[in-house]
Amino acid sequence: MDxxxxxxxxxxxxxxLHRFANPGRFLRLAALVQPWLTWPALVITAAGLLGxxxxxxxxxxQGDTVRIMYIHVPCAWLASQGYAAxxxxxxxxxxxxxxxxxxxxxxxxxxxxxxxxxxxxxxxLWGKPMWGAWWVWDARLTSVLIxxxxxxxxxxxVRAFDSAERGFRAGAILALIGAVDLPIIKxxxxxxxSLHQPASxxxxxxxxxxxxxxxxxxxxxxxxxxxxxxxxxxxxxxxxMERRIGGLLMAQAERT
Amino acid sequence: xxxxxxxxxxxGIFAVAAVVVAIMASLRLGSTTxxxxxxDNRKTGP
Numbered sequence: 001m002d003x004x005x006x007x008x009x010x011x012x013x014x015x016x017l018h019r020f021a022n023p024g025r026f027l028r029l030a031a032l033v034q035p036w037l038t039w040p041a042l043v044i045t046a047a048g049l050l051g052x053x054x055x056x057x058x059x060x061x062q063g064d065t066v067r068i069m070y071i072h073v074p075c076a077w078l079a080s081q082g083y084a085a086x087x088x089x090x091x092x093x094x095x096x097x098x099x100x101x102x103x104x105x106x107x108x109x110x111x112x113x114x115x116x117x118x119x120x121x122x123x124x125l126w127g128k129p130m131w132g133a134w135w136v137w138d139a140r141l142t143s144v145l146i147x148x149x150x151x152x153x154x155x156x157x158v159r160a161f162d163s164a165e166r167g168f169r170a171g172a173i174l175a176l177i178g179a180v181d182l183p184i185i186k187x188x189x190x191x192x193x194s195l196h197q198p199a200s201x202x203x204x205x206x207x208x209x210x211x212x213x214x215x216x217x218x219x220x221x222x223x224x225x226x227x228x229x230x231x232x233x234x235x236x237x238x239x240x241m242e243r244r245i246g247g248l249l250m251a252q253a254e255r256t
Numbered sequence: 257x258x259x260x261x262x263x264x265x266x267x268g269i270f271a272v273a274a275v276v277v278a279i280m281a282s283l284r285l286g287s288t289t290x291x292x293x294x295x296d297n298r299k300t301g302p
Contacts, residue, residue, distance in 0.1 A: 065258065067263050068263060071266055114277055125265050129259045227274065231281045234281040234285045237285055241289065
């Protein structure tokens with residue numbers, strides 16, 4: 001194998017990723033995917049939340065307050081999932097200088113921050129009747145609050161520089177450093193004494209939640225997750241088109 | 257239903273957040289699509 005072949009082989013992962021950085025190809029693919037995210041998100045979320053409100057039973061200890069879980073849990077899951085995606089996009093941006101990854105990280109930030117804010121607000125609304133307090137400086141609650149500040153920090157940093165490239169680099173570094181908060185959120189209820197209950201659904205064991213409460217939770221989680229990615233996809237399509245508009249206007253200005 | 261105000265507030269916050277985020281994304285997508293189409297037409301026009 002000669003040197004150029006070896007170099008080509010080493011570049012292969014980057015090259016295959018750059019195939020999707022082609023704006024035209026991305027826009028065509030995203031336009032196809034968009035309705036498959038949006039419409040199922042609406043139908044499944046409505047089914048999950050209506051089921052959670054009217055069909056699932058009240059919990060024997062929490063009473064009807066358990067119905068807040070059908071919003072709180074999907075938002076908590078999306079807060080972490082969104083930040084993991086933001087950190088992954090930032091990694092791709094730093095390693096491969098993938099232009100689409102920069103835009104993806106920028107567009108995930110605000111939607112993730114909204115999911116985290118709803119998670120914190122609904123958690124607080126659940127905490128008041130159940131714990132007797134709107135807020136406690138518990139490890140789980142505090143680590144999610146830090147995640148919210150990380151989202152806000154990322155949103156501000158990527159927009160803080162005159163040069164978009166420098167903003168993306170600084171945002172990517174912040175996102176990767178902030179990713180350390182994700183395992184802390186996940187394991188905070190195991191590592192420390194916490195008021196927050198441990199996970200009811202794990203990959204390794206059977207769920208510790210009754211089936212009559214589980215199905216609306218599964219539906220609302222699926223629906224809200226699809227909705228989250230539908231909004232991110234729509235915003236990313238807009239961002240790609242805005243970049244193309246900027247390029248066209250610049251070319252037009254140079255011609256005249 | 258017990259603790260109804262807390263439940264209504266939770267669903268209300270979620271509904272407002274979801275509707276605002278979805279409408280903003282939809283308006284932005286519509287506006288950029290129209291602007292890009294207009295520029296492309298101007299570029300390929302006579």
